[in-house]
Amino acid sequence: MNLPEDFINEMNDFFSRQKDVPLEGFYESFDKEPLKGIRFSRSKINSTEEEHRLLKGLGEEAVPVPWCSGGYYTGNESSGREALYHAGVYYPQEPSAMLPAQVMAAGPGEIVLDLCAAPGGKACRLGEDMHGEGLLVANEISFERSKALLRNIERSGISGLVILNETPENIAGKLPSFFDKILIDAPCSGEGMFRRDSGAVKSYMNYGPKVCVPLQESILEAAGKCLKDGGSIVYSTCTFCVDEDENQILSFISRHPEFHVKPHPEITGVTHAGEGSFLPGSMRIWPHLSNGDGHFCVHLVKGEEKDLRSAEELLIKSEEKRRDKNTEAALGVLGEVLSGEGLEKLMQGRFVSHGTGLFKMTFDEKIFKGLKVVKTGLYVGDIKPLKSGKTVFEPSNSIALALDRKSIRDDSYLALSRSDDRLVKYLRGETIPIEPDDGLKPSGTILVGIDQYPLGFAKINGNTAKNMYPKAWRLI
DSSP states (O other): OOOHHEEEEEEHHHHHHTSSSTTTTTGGGGGGGOEEEEEEEETTOOOOOHHHHHHHHHTTEEEEOOTTTEEEEESSOTTTOOHHHTTEEEEEOOOGGGGGHHHOOOOTEEEEEEEOOOOOOOHHHHHHHTTTEEEEEEOSOOHHHHHHHHHHHHTTTSSSEEOOOOOHHHHHHHHHTTTTEEEEOOOOGGGGGGOOOTTTTHHHHSHHHOHHHHHHHHHHHHHHHEEEEEEEEEEEESSOOOOTTTTHHHHHHHOOEEEEOOOOOTTTTSOOOOOTSSSTTTTTOOOSSSSOEEEEEEEEEEEEEOOOGGGTTTTSSSSSSSSSHHHOOOOOOOOHBBOOHHHHTTTTSSEEETTTEEEESSBBBBGGGTTTTEEESEEEEEEOOOTOOEEEEEOOOHOOOOOOOOGGGGEEEEOOOOTTTHHHHHTTTTTTTTGGOOOSSSSSEEEEEEEEEEEEEEEEETTTTEEEGGGGGGGO
């Protein structure tokens, strides 16, 4: 690969000053094939054994990514035609990109911000780790990229979240000292992506460190204002540039001495910066030393670290006794497919109508007044008018993917195996035949899934089921 001269000079200077990291093999690593990976959903998969079984079905070996629980290297590109992908069972992700969310270790009951969230791989992992108990805010400053973020989060089935399309400064102005944890996967010069993305070198020439450093600084400043005392910031980039990585953090700490670096010696497969390095306690993934593309990651703590879990005061525990007709209509349809326990779980929170859409809120959406909101809460479905003048509730695919098999009645769940040709027909939006051995009720709403993982809804009528899989999500 023809690498930019400025980059070569920069790296020669780095290795001459950082003696504990060898130069040998670094430049040659850019001529190697980039690694591929998938990360299994923490909210849908219950065991390593289950992960290995699914990998075998995908034709992959169980080779774990050392720095990410649930992450595996794969030999093939994950196909958008794979039903497990549509069910949100796994997320295709470059192995190095799995590190920051693992370091953050979001937990139930926390208020968490992913400040630069698109396309959504890290936000999904954060939400999975929170188990629907807390508040996740995923922000993306680009409106176009926020659409991809929305789609990926919906596929993951995460609840208790808000998607914003905002500047970090506006968030800091509206929500000072609000978050327990903040993830910053900062826009950067992308040096670590050179071997993966043919356009990365050209982008580097046009938008190198000189453009990125001041942008990263402003993002860090905003994050510092948003963070509670005792909270954490995890900052990451996919560049090797010291000015965007170690020097950026050192500069931030010099302006905000209340912050300190928290090391993570328990994380394996990465290079940990020791005493005498540019930034002790920080981590790097070097493509010639680890199985991944170039990455930098550091965990900052504001003051004395605390287990904040401060979402408790914001959360709505249960649905109000007085429900409007839209909520009653939704519960009527969803009650056809859910077990008693599943329906009770769904009713935890408040149902709010926005136009024809119905959303389940576990928090007060007024918190985000004055900010550009792309999505708030869990999209339950739509109230649609009929020619007769009456209305009917149509459940969303978001709610389907937020359900687990245990919450669905046996007579309302059609489990399709990978070898069943009805599975592809369903993902194409076709009407599918129902067989007596399926054990389903004769009519009404059902859920269709691949094995135990829900995919979406259908309307059964005797020996056929009318497809309700969204047009925008269907296979072509």
